[in-house]
Amino acid sequence: MSTAATVRAAIVVTGDEVLHGRVAESNGAFLARWLEAHGVIPERITVVPDDAAVIRDLVLSHVEDGVDLVITSGGLGGTHDDVTMAAVGEAAGRALYLDAGALATIEARVRSFPLGQRVAPEIRAAANEKQAHVPEGSNVLPPVGTAPGCVVPIGRGSLVVVLPGPPFELQPMWQAATEHDPLLRTMLGRVPDRGRQVLRIAGTIETQMIEALRDLGPSATDGVRMGICAKAGELEVTLADDGRIGAAAELASRLQDAFGTRLYSVDGSRLETVVGRLLVEAGQHLALAESCTGGRIGERLTSVAGASGWFLGGVVSYANSAKRDLLGVDAAILANPGAVSEPAARAMAAGARLAFGADWGLSVTGIAGPSGGTADKPVGTVYLGCVGPGVDAVAHHQLRGDRARIREGAAALALHLLRRALAGEIRGDSVSPE
Amino acid sequence: MSTAATVRAAIVVTGDEVLHGRVAESNGAFLARWLEAHGVIPERITVVPDDAAVIRDLVLSHVEDGVDLVITSGGLGGTHDDVTMAAVGEAAGRALYLDAGALATIEARVRSFPLGQRVAPEIRAAANEKQAHVPEGSNVLPPVGTAPGCVVPIGRGSLVVVLPGPPFELQPMWQAATEHDPLLRTMLGRVPDRGRQVLRIAGTIETQMIEALRDLGPSATDGVRMGICAKAGELEVTLADDGRIGAAAELASRLQDAFGTRLYSVDGSRLETVVGRLLVEAGQHLALAESCTGGRIGERLTSVAGASGWFLGGVVSYANSAKRDLLGVDAAILANPGAVSEPAARAMAAGARLAFGADWGLSVTGIAGPSGGTADKPVGTVYLGCVGPGVDAVAHHQLRGDRARIREGAAALALHLLRRALAGEIRGDSVSPE
Numbered sequence: 001m002s003t004a005a006t007v008r009a010a011i012v013v014t015g016d017e018v019l020h021g022r023v024a025e026s027n028g029a030f031l032a033r034w035l036e037a038h039g040v041i042p043e044r045i046t047v048v049p050d051d052a053a054v055i056r057d058l059v060l061s062h063v064e065d066g067v068d069l070v071i072t073s074g075g076l077g078g079t080h081d082d083v084t085m086a087a088v089g090e091a092a093g094r095a096l097y098l099d100a101g102a103l104a105t106i107e108a109r110v111r112s113f114p115l116g117q118r119v120a121p122e123i124r125a126a127a128n129e130k131q132a133h134v135p136e137g138s139n140v141l142p143p144v145g146t147a148p149g150c151v152v153p154i155g156r157g158s159l160v161v162v163l164p165g166p167p168f169e170l171q172p173m174w175q176a177a178t179e180h181d182p183l184l185r186t187m188l189g190r191v192p193d194r195g196r197q198v199l200r201i202a203g204t205i206e207t208q209m210i211e212a213l214r215d216l217g218p219s220a221t222d223g224v225r226m227g228i229c230a231k232a233g234e235l236e237v238t239l240a241d242d243g244r245i246g247a248a249a250e251l252a253s254r255l256q257d258a259f260g261t262r263l264y265s266v267d268g269s270r271l272e273t274v275v276g277r278l279l280v281e282a283g284q285h286l287a288l289a290e291s292c293t294g295g296r297i298g299e300r301l302t303s304v305a306g307a308s309g310w311f312l313g314g315v316v317s318y319a320n321s322a323k324r325d326l327l328g329v330d331a332a333i334l335a336n337p338g339a340v341s342e343p344a345a346r347a348m349a350a351g352a353r354l355a356f357g358a359d360w361g362l363s364v365t366g367i368a369g370p371s372g373g374t375a376d377k378p379v380g381t382v383y384l385g386c387v388g389p390g391v392d393a394v395a396h397h398q399l400r401g402d403r404a405r406i407r408e409g410a411a412a413l414a415l416h417l418l419r420r421a422l423a424g425e426i427r428g429d430s431v432s433p434e
Numbered sequence: 435m436s437t438a439a440t441v442r443a444a445i446v447v448t449g450d451e452v453l454h455g456r457v458a459e460s461n462g463a464f465l466a467r468w469l470e471a472h473g474v475i476p477e478r479i480t481v482v483p484d485d486a487a488v489i490r491d492l493v494l495s496h497v498e499d500g501v502d503l504v505i506t507s508g509g510l511g512g513t514h515d516d517v518t519m520a521a522v523g524e525a526a527g528r529a530l531y532l533d534a535g536a537l538a539t540i541e542a543r544v545r546s547f548p549l550g551q552r553v554a555p556e557i558r559a560a561a562n563e564k565q566a567h568v569p570e571g572s573n574v575l576p577p578v579g580t581a582p583g584c585v586v587p588i589g590r591g592s593l594v595v596v597l598p599g600p601p602f603e604l605q606p607m608w609q610a611a612t613e614h615d616p617l618l619r620t621m622l623g624r625v626p627d628r629g630r631q632v633l634r635i636a637g638t639i640e641t642q643m644i645e646a647l648r649d650l651g652p653s654a655t656d657g658v659r660m661g662i663c664a665k666a667g668e669l670e671v672t673l674a675d676d677g678r679i680g681a682a683a684e685l686a687s688r689l690q691d692a693f694g695t696r697l698y699s700v701d702g703s704r705l706e707t708v709v710g711r712l713l714v715e716a717g718q719h720l721a722l723a724e725s726c727t728g729g730r731i732g733e734r735l736t737s738v739a740g741a742s743g744w745f746l747g748g749v750v751s752y753a754n755s756a757k758r759d760l761l762g763v764d765a766a767i768l769a770n771p772g773a774v775s776e777p778a779a780r781a782m783a784a785g786a787r788l789a790f791g792a793d794w795g796l797s798v799t800g801i802a803g804p805s806g807g808t809a810d811k812p813v814g815t816v817y818l819g820c821v822g823p824g825v826d827a828v829a830h831h832q833l834r835g836d837r838a839r840i841r842e843g844a845a846a847l848a849l850h851l852l853r854r855a856l857a858g859e860i861r862g863d864s865v866s867p868e
Contacts, residue, residue, distance in 0.1 A: 019476050021467025022663040022670055026458050028481060033455025042453050047462060047479035079644060119641045123648070127641055166664075168839045207553045207561055210513060214557070229456040230600075236456055288729075288750065294736025295722075295729025298750040302728025305804055305837060313756040315749055316722065316732040322747040322790055326760065356756055370739055403739060405602045 006190045007069055009035055010062045011045040014055055014084050015074040015165055018047050027073040027163075027170050034174065036238070039191040043067065050075050055087035063091070063155040069187060070158070071174075074165030076147035078127025085133060085150075088162050092154040094135035102140055102148040103132035109146050138162075141177050144169040151183050159183055194241040195248040198268030201235045201259050202416050209235060212258045220254060223247035232405075233412035234271070261425055271415045272300045278422035279310035279360075284388070286418070287356035288314030289327050289348035289363040291339065292382070296411040297364065312356040317348065323365075327351030340365050340377055342394045349385030350392075360388035360421070364414045366399075368406045382410045384417050391421045395431045440624045441503055443469055444496045445479040448489055448518050449508040449599055452481050461507040461597070461604050468608065470672070473625040477501065484509050489521035497525070497589040503621060504592070505608075508599030510581035512561025519584075522596050523569035526588040530567040536574055536582040537566035543580050572596075575611050578603040585617050593617055628675040629682040632702030635669045635693050636850050643669060646692045654688060657681035666839075667846035668705070695859055705849045706734045712856040713744035713794075718822070720852070721790035722748030723761050723782035723797040725773065726816070730845040731798065746790040751782065757799075761785030774799050774811055776828045783819030784826075794822035794855070798848045800833075802840045816844045818851050825855045829865045 011031050017023045028045035035042055044062075048054045055075070062070050075084030089096050106128045111117075127146075134140055134150045141149035147164040154160050161177060161184060163170045177184050201209075209228055213220055223244030229236045237255070239248035256263050265274055279286055290297055298314045301307055315326045320339050323329040329339075329347040337343060345363050353361030366382030373379035380399040387393075395417055399409045420426050445465050451457045462479035469476055478496075482488045489509070496504050509518030523530050540562045545551075561580075568574055568584045575583035581598040588594050595611060595618060597604045611618050635643075643662055647654055657678030663670045671689070673682035690697050699708055713720055724731055732748045735741055749760045754773050757763040763773075763781040771777060779797050787795030800816030807813035814833040821827075829851055833840045854860050 016661055017663045018463065019466050019479065020470045020661050020672060021463050021465075022470075022661055022672060024458075024460050024463040025479070029452065029455050029458040031455075032453050036454045043483070045453065045459075045481035049477070077640065079640070113639070115637070115639045115642065119639075120645050120648075123641055123645050127644075168835045172836075203549070205547070205549045205553075206511065206513070207557055208549065210561075211554050211557050214554075227450055227454050227456055229451045238454060238456060285753075290729070290732075292736075293733070294741070295724070295732025295748065295750065298724075298729025298752075299727070299733055299841075302726075302750075302752060303838065303841075307728070308752055311752050313750045313752040313760070314729065315760070316729065316736075316747045318732075318736060318742055318745050318747040319719075319790070325791075326747070326749070326789060355760060356753070357759075368736075401602045402606075404737065407733075407737075 006192070007040050007187060008067045009040050009042045009069040009071065010067045011042050012055065012058055012062070012070060012072045013045065013047045013074060014050055014072060015047070016050050016081070019049055026167050027165065030167065030171060031071055031073070031174065037196065038188060039194050039240075040069070040188075050081045050083055052083040052087040052090070055084055056091045059088060059091040059154070059160060063158050068158050070160045071163065072160060073163050073170055076131065076149065076162070076164045078130045078146070082130070084162060085135070088152055088160050089135035092135060092152050092160065094137055094152065096133040097136055098129060099132050099134050099140055099148070102134065102143070103128060105143055105148070106131055106146050109143060139181050139183060141173050141181065144172050149173050149177070151177065151181050153183065159187060195246060196238070196240040197248050197252045197266060199237040199239065199252060199255060199263055200265035200268070200271070201237065201263045202233060203262055204235045204259065206230055206235065209237070212255065216254055216258065220251060224251050226251070232408050233416055261423065264419060271412065271419065272304050275415055275419050275422065276301065276304050276307060276310055278419065282359075282422065284359035285310055285312050286360045286362060287312045287352040287358035289352035289361065290314055290316050291318060291323070291348070291364060292366040292368040293364045293407050293411045293414070294318065296407060297362070297414055300411060300415065312358050315352060315355065323348060327355060338377075340367055340381055340383060342383055342396065345383035345385035345394050346387070346392065349387040353387050360386070360418065362386050362414055362418045364410050366406070366410050368403045368410075370403060380406050382406070382413070384410070384414045386417045386421045386426070388421060391426055391428070393417070393421065393426050393429050393431045440626065441474050441621060442501045443474050443476045443503040443505065444501045445476050446489065446492055446496070446504060446506045447479065447481045447508060448484055448506060449481070450484050450515070453483055460601050461599065464601065464605060465505055465507070465608065471630065472622060473628050473674075474503070474622075484515045484517055486517040486521040486524070489518055490525045493522060493525040493588070493594060497592045502592050504594045505597065506594065507597050507604055510565065510583065510596070510598045512564045512580070516564070518596060519567060519569070522586055522594050526569060526586050526594065528569035528571055528586065531570055532563060533566050533568050533574055533582070536568065536577070537562060539577055539582070540565055540580050543577060573615050573617060575607050575615065578606050583607050583611070585611065585615050587617065593621055629680060630672070630674040631682050631686045631700060633671040633673065633686060633689060633697055634699035634702070634705070635671065635697045636667060637696055638669045638693065640664055640669065643671070646689065650688055650692065654685060658685050660685070666842050667850055695854075695857065698853060705846065705853065706738050709849055709853050709856065710735065710738050710741060710744055712853065716793075716856065718793035719744055719746050720794045720796060721746050721786040721792035723786035723795065724748055724750050725752060725757070725782070725798060726800040726802040727798045727841050727845045727848070728752065730841060731796070731848055734845060734849065746792050749786060749789065757782060761789065772811075774801055774815055774817060776817055776830065779817035779819035779828050780821070780826065783821040787821050794820070794852065796820050796848055796852045798844050800840070800844050802837045802844075804837060814840050816840070816847070818844070818848045820851045820855045820860070822855060825860055825862070827851070827855065827860050827863050827865045
């Protein structure tokens, strides 16, 4: 019944490229998400320069503060400004040595890069040897790219896991380490299993959740760790048992009663996954007609592996001529009331459905800005169309924010419209707000 | 001739949603990018929980270490777990007071939210009053959403700038503060102007840059602060004068000689912007045919404001029937050699060009995985087609990584193919690697 996590963790992100704003840092969020899902909340994520003394001191201060698990990302490249391995070795009091196995793997990997073949051999060799150096007494983590990582014992039973900076290297290496590295497995095995659920609630703002919790009474959140996060078009709510087994599931069920069909995901599945699942269940296919979103809805849907089972394709009808020629939108509609209008959205959805021979057509047309707005149709005006079996609906939204935010919001709202139609919440052409 | 920055900065990101991995942190990168472009490199970005004591102690330790400018993001919401304003007030020894002007702005803002009207009045009022509290003696920054920020004097001439967490609120508020807040303007005015350039080099890896720098001789980087960052399909190189005026421009010019046309951007412009500029210069229009990228290329191109001047649209031809019916790809090609092949890529590009009446057609077809690969065409097989005035070219790539990385890489390589064709580097159907 303890509420204390049994592993204390911290994340250290190294890299001038992050502090200089050249790279949006995503490794911290990835590791935090993984840890949270496994019952460990990192206490701190710190981004520091590629400076060996700074990295060493920060790792040492975490270990001295009683942190069990320090995960570093970055600074494992083949150049002199990649210093993380040396810094961690110094913190742990372990000299670096050239690991022959790691070197052989790196050399084989570099030989398979076409561009690498164009680089002078002595520059390649120096980079390879630099990357094959790891602290004595550490477990080497095999490279995904050319940089091995390692798990380094430090202090009284603490560990430092050293991972590379590129996310496509870090993520599989971390996953493999949690599965295969004996030191890391033992440490993570100390964390008790807890109930945990991620809910997604459409068309809801944070104060509405506060109100719902008040209505459930003061004990509703007892024994639950709850996180609420407002995202484009929805709230993401994370619930985890924190003191009482089953408390998260109980609260999830009460929130389902409170929010009804707006609560559309109880297992954390993303909107595009839920839509795909509904289409598979119905044995139906979808086609898109996107204007101001420019392909973003298609990109979200096709990020789901296996999307070809229910997604036929779409037309990005950016020019009016494309709306007319590829989607069959009547030139009279495009002239008046215009391409950003209820009839245009309806015709685009119907046109996509017809052009692809799909069961469902979904459309977006709007003004993302910064220019193009008028008094009648200001920037942020968006019309969504959804046409399918028994459904011929259009929704109008007035969105706020800059071009990127309006496009992202329009894509999310279109997918929500389709989700509601697939779930049977929308019939005919009546769309009431969620 | 001093190499020392005259303003030392640190960023403190608060928010359980980040540590719990619910939100990918982007405010640190945004602020770091802005600061770097204005001659200030933040020394540290730290993500900490919504815990007033932790935030207070971190702010104090930065100020005691001699940091001039601490920027916080997040924790300004209307609920009890939003504690940043109180924590910063405590660090600065300044009590919070209810700012009447801020409250009036918040109330007006909340009245304009449709969803806000559904929340009980007493819950709304409590949230509004909470958000209108700021430290005494601070400059209030007007809210973009419902949370005001502030600029708080602390220690001996240091400042804390308190900003909200949502990026679409933080970014305009920060921009406005740098333009209008007298305390912040005075501090940033201490930073000397320096030459600075961001270069983008296609088809190049980091060791090739190391080799190029070696060939330029040991003094090539004297007086320049240089950052190299490998991104999908390119290197991003940041150069800034660091001790000698004009040093960055000089190195940029030497790198242009070394890399030739591969160095395609000397002012930091992104690939989609460069492509759009080339199309505008040529007075030509583009259409797309995307398969495995699902709309990502269209989304990138239409992220550029004014894209409607040179982008007509595209077909996301995910199903083979769409490749046949909307793009006119011969059924015989789709049967053999198949939809992922050189002839299919060529026919898709030509089909898009024809369907939209465009000058240029650009296509992508490939296998993003995780399933769908064969011995002949493993996951990561990608064919790109580019058809336009005097150009009818196809490129083949074998990409590595997971579904997301293959899709991102294919989109970037397609845009690079088009860029080279528009720049006259590709004629007929011959495509040699960059």
